[in-house]
Amino acid sequence: MFRKRRALLLEAARKNDCEIVASATPQNLFYTTGFWGDGTVIIRKDSTILLTSLLERERAKKYAKDCDVIVSKTGRSLKDLVLEHIGSKGKVCFDDVEMSLQFSLKKALKEDVMFNPNLFYSVRRIKDEEEIANIAQAGRIADKLYDYASAIIKPRMRERELAAELLSRAIKSGCDIPFYASTQNPIIVASGPNSSFPHADLTDRRLSNGDFVIIDLVIRFNGYVIDTTRTFALGRVDDEAKKVYEIVKSAQERGIEAVKPDVVAGEVDKKVRDIINVGGYGEFFVHGTGHGVGLDVHEPPSLRVDSKEVLQKNNVVTVEPGIYIPNKFGIRIEDTIIVSKRAEPFTKFPKELLIL
Numbered sequence: 001m002f003r004k005r006r007a008l009l010l011e012a013a014r015k016n017d018c019e020i021v022a023s024a025t026p027q028n029l030f031y032t033t034g035f036w037g038d039g040t041v042i043i044r045k046d047s048t049i050l051l052t053s054l055l056e057r058e059r060a061k062k063y064a065k066d067c068d069v070i071v072s073k074t075g076r077s078l079k080d081l082v083l084e085h086i087g088s089k090g091k092v093c094f095d096d097v098e099m100s101l102q103f104s105l106k107k108a109l110k111e112d113v114m115f116n117p118n119l120f121y122s123v124r125r126i127k128d129e130e131e132i133a134n135i136a137q138a139g140r141i142a143d144k145l146y147d148y149a150s151a152i153i154k155p156r157m158r159e160r161e162l163a164a165e166l167l168s169r170a171i172k173s174g175c176d177i178p179f180y181a182s183t184q185n186p187i188i189v190a191s192g193p194n195s196s197f198p199h200a201d202l203t204d205r206r207l208s209n210g211d212f213v214i215i216d217l218v219i220r221f222n223g224y225v226i227d228t229t230r231t232f233a234l235g236r237v238d239d240e241a242k243k244v245y246e247i248v249k250s251a252q253e254r255g256i257e258a259v260k261p262d263v264v265a266g267e268v269d270k271k272v273r274d275i276i277n278v279g280g281y282g283e284f285f286v287h288g289t290g291h292g293v294g295l296d297v298h299e300p301p302s303l304r305v306d307s308k309e310v311l312q313k314n315n316v317v318t319v320e321p322g323i324y325i326p327n328k329f330g331i332r333i334e335d336t337i338i339v340s341k342r343a344e345p346f347t348k349f350p351k352e353l354l355i356l
Helices: 002-014 026-033 054-063 078-086 099-112 117-124 129-152 159-172 192-196 239-258 265-278
Strands: 020-023 039-044 047-052 068-071 092-094 113-115 188-191 212-221 224-233 290-292 299-303 316-319 322-325 329-332 335-338
Touching: 002 020, 002 026, 002 039, 002 117, 020 026, 020 078, 026 039, 026 047, 026 117, 039 078, 047 054, 047 078, 054 068, 078 099, 092 099, 099 113, 117 299, 129 159, 129 212, 129 224, 129 316, 129 335, 159 188, 159 212, 188 192, 192 212, 192 322, 192 329, 212 329, 224 239, 224 329, 224 335, 239 265, 239 316, 239 322, 239 329, 239 335, 265 299, 265 316, 299 316
Parallel strands: 020 092, 047 068, 092 113
Antiparallel strands: 020 039, 039 047, 188 212, 212 224, 290 299, 290 316, 316 335, 322 329
């Protein structure tokens, strides 16, 4: 598996006249070796080495597969070790690296180094069987978490209390919790007027009758992310809220139908956005329709209105329309989906309005 992934990366790198691929990004280390941590992987046609520190030595030896693990000696920087093992035999393609290392590499290798994180994404966006299996398992766990949430949500419960219950159960189920920069919280639990914030912060607000409650679960199984959202209603629901919910649900269904190989990502966004616009709530749909998912919470391709990216078989993307009416409520429905002739969500929890 890891050998095949490395071969695909080298094939993509050769199109940029590079003979060596290197990465210091934990996600890309994991993708190519099975080790998630601090280090640098250097991939050549005939060898792969993982350079790491004494701190990570034993963990790297335990998890890294089909590669040699080389450890920097005490007092020697990992940067110096990278420069030594890159050498001068062929042009190297790096993903993102810290500025000090980038400067040192440019100084040492001059024209024989380039930095292109998109090279890794171009390969990673097409998931292999093992990756799909991990995302599918994360989806099954997410479904169980929604079952649990629907059983415990009640008036007077605090948002933080509900989030803690779900986080605890996710971890006990074998999941890890990703973190991403656009929010302080690992999952979103937003009720009442807080649900009108697409990336709501967790608060101590108590749930009350008449609330919509958005639960956006982002959980990781064996490295791979599922990103899914359901919106629950608590107690009574007025006619406008029911109308908005049905618009979002119809838009999401249309988006899933549109997700197919060879479709331009922007066209998926347009089909979703058209339904919300016709429903009269276009100004309240304030984000793109979806994004790629994998080792990162957000990765290519992007399903937004201006996207020219073409969907490919076994891409994994979200479809997540939402309507957010300031100071009133928000509704979002989201699934993570495998791109195929008949797109299939990894999460199966019902999307009919569930009034608790």
